[in-house]
Amino acid sequence: MKIYDWPTGPYPARVRITLAEKQMLSKVEFVRINLWKGEHKTADFRSKNYSGTLPVLELDDGTFLAECTAITVYLDALEGNPTLTGRTPLEKGVIQMMTKRAEIEMLDAISVYFHHATPGLGPKVEVYQNREWGLYQRDKALRSMHYFDDLLRKQPFIAGEAFSMADIAVIGGFIFAAIVKLPVPQECKALLAWYAKMQERPSIREQLAIVSPPH
Amino acid sequence: MKIYDWPTGPYPARVRITLAEKQMLSKVEFVRINLWKGEHKTADFRSKNYSGTLPVLELDDGTFLAECTAITVYLDALEGNPTLTGRTPLEKGVIQMMTKRAEIEMLDAISVYFHHATPGLGPKVEVYQNREWGLYQRDKALRSMHYFDDLLRKQPFIAGEAFSMADIAVIGGFIFAAIVKLPVPQECKALLAWYAKMQERPSIREQLAIVSPPH
Numbered sequence: 001m002k003i004y005d006w007p008t009g010p011y012p013a014r015v016r017i018t019l020a021e022k023q024m025l026s027k028v029e030f031v032r033i034n035l036w037k038g039e040h041k042t043a044d045f046r047s048k049n050y051s052g053t054l055p056v057l058e059l060d061d062g063t064f065l066a067e068c069t070a071i072t073v074y075l076d077a078l079e080g081n082p083t084l085t086g087r088t089p090l091e092k093g094v095i096q097m098m099t100k101r102a103e104i105e106m107l108d109a110i111s112v113y114f115h116h117a118t119p120g121l122g123p124k125v126e127v128y129q130n131r132e133w134g135l136y137q138r139d140k141a142l143r144s145m146h147y148f149d150d151l152l153r154k155q156p157f158i159a160g161e162a163f164s165m166a167d168i169a170v171i172g173g174f175i176f177a178a179i180v181k182l183p184v185p186q187e188c189k190a191l192l193a194w195y196a197k198m199q200e201r202p203s204i205r206e207q208l209a210i211v212s213p214p215h
Numbered sequence: 216m217k218i219y220d221w222p223t224g225p226y227p228a229r230v231r232i233t234l235a236e237k238q239m240l241s242k243v244e245f246v247r248i249n250l251w252k253g254e255h256k257t258a259d260f261r262s263k264n265y266s267g268t269l270p271v272l273e274l275d276d277g278t279f280l281a282e283c284t285a286i287t288v289y290l291d292a293l294e295g296n297p298t299l300t301g302r303t304p305l306e307k308g309v310i311q312m313m314t315k316r317a318e319i320e321m322l323d324a325i326s327v328y329f330h331h332a333t334p335g336l337g338p339k340v341e342v343y344q345n346r347e348w349g350l351y352q353r354d355k356a357l358r359s360m361h362y363f364d365d366l367l368r369k370q371p372f373i374a375g376e377a378f379s380m381a382d383i384a385v386i387g388g389f390i391f392a393a394i395v396k397l398p399v400p401q402e403c404k405a406l407l408a409w410y411a412k413m414q415e416r417p418s419i420r421e422q423l424a425i426v427s428p429p430h
Contacts, residue, residue, distance in 0.1 A: 075304075089293050092292055093286065128351065130345065130351070136343065136345070
């Protein structure tokens with residue numbers, strides 16, 4: 001299998017954490033797509049993923065799988081031992097919901113802020129920017145940190161009692177927040193404590209070392 | 216189970232089509248949340264779904280499930296006979312990807328157009344609008360119709376050889392396109408032929424009769 005990714009991208013990091021959790025990092029060949037040169041927006045790359053985003057998983061049969069959730073569902077199902085996407089119908093549903101919520105409220109919102117209200121990937125790649133929309137999404141992301149903080153006062157993980165793909169999505173949010181210098185507010189104690197605890201997992205600690213700016 | 220929904224909403228229609236496909240419509244009590252009065256944006260409703268969107272499924276144990284994909288994954292897994300979300304790892308992954316693609320490129324893009332570049336749900340509900348962003352998303356949705364048209368020249372369904380949740384997501388796009396009067400271009404012959412074929416399914420024909428403006 002091949003993964004098209006870029007080492008410091010928050011979305012690619014989600015799939016690398018997933019691969020590490022599934023002990024599959026060594027089974028994958030990584031192909032670098034340079035975000036800063038806009039290689040993910042070329043016609044050639046869009047023939048692999050119409051949406052022009054990273055990461056993309058290429059299977060040995062030539063199938064291209066894009067979207068972190070889709071890739072994670074595939075990888076987690078491969079050996080019949082799902083550890084990240086739920087075993088029961090209820091677990092599957094809640095994990096899907098919380099992963100999507102982490103995306104729309106936090107990770108994707110920070111991404112929009114980055115691409116629209118900061119220089120983003122630079123003028124050659126960011127051919128259209130809507131600064132007001134970017135700032136609006138930044139504020140939405142900040143509100144979501146308080147939501148996740150409240151949630152984590154009541155339960156140990158984003159989707160309930162067990163680590164899942166939803167936790168990895170919020171970690172993606174933390175990674176992007178660090179890139180755009182949008183720190184999680186200090187009063188979000190439960191959220192910050194959860195993030196510290198997440199880093200006890202080797203899969204996460206090792207991938208964070210690749211993406212996060214050193215202090 | 217309860218479903219919080221609104222009869223003419225495109226997203227609620229996706230879950231009602233799913234329920235009809237699974238022969239479960241009669242097992243659900245429907246609770247109306249009036250979109251036009253902004254009842255989905257109240258603090259009470261946000262305690263059920265932080266994102267303030269419809270539909271939401273309430274289980275008998277009090278769990279609230281939001282997000283169409285999450286609800287569909289739950290319902291499709293309930294009786295151990297998945298017919299909409301895939302049986303093999305590859306089917307699951309591709310269906311997840313294509314559902315997400317239908318959302319971000321078409322359905323969600325039309326929703327942003329509706330809420331930001333048209334009167335949307337009216338001035339009391341649309342407390343912030345970004346018209347330029349709405350128009351940008353409208354154009355993105357129009358481009359996606361050509362993408363899906365190309366795709367359907369090569370395969371019978373959105374995710375490949377079988378009907379799935381991804382087809383239902385594109386039907387949601389058609390429903391919203393009708394509401395905002397954004398017709399699918401006539402040259403998208405494969406996409407229009409697919410949509411006509413979709414309406415041979417009773418689940419879809421019956422729900423379209425509820426949501427679609429009569430000609």
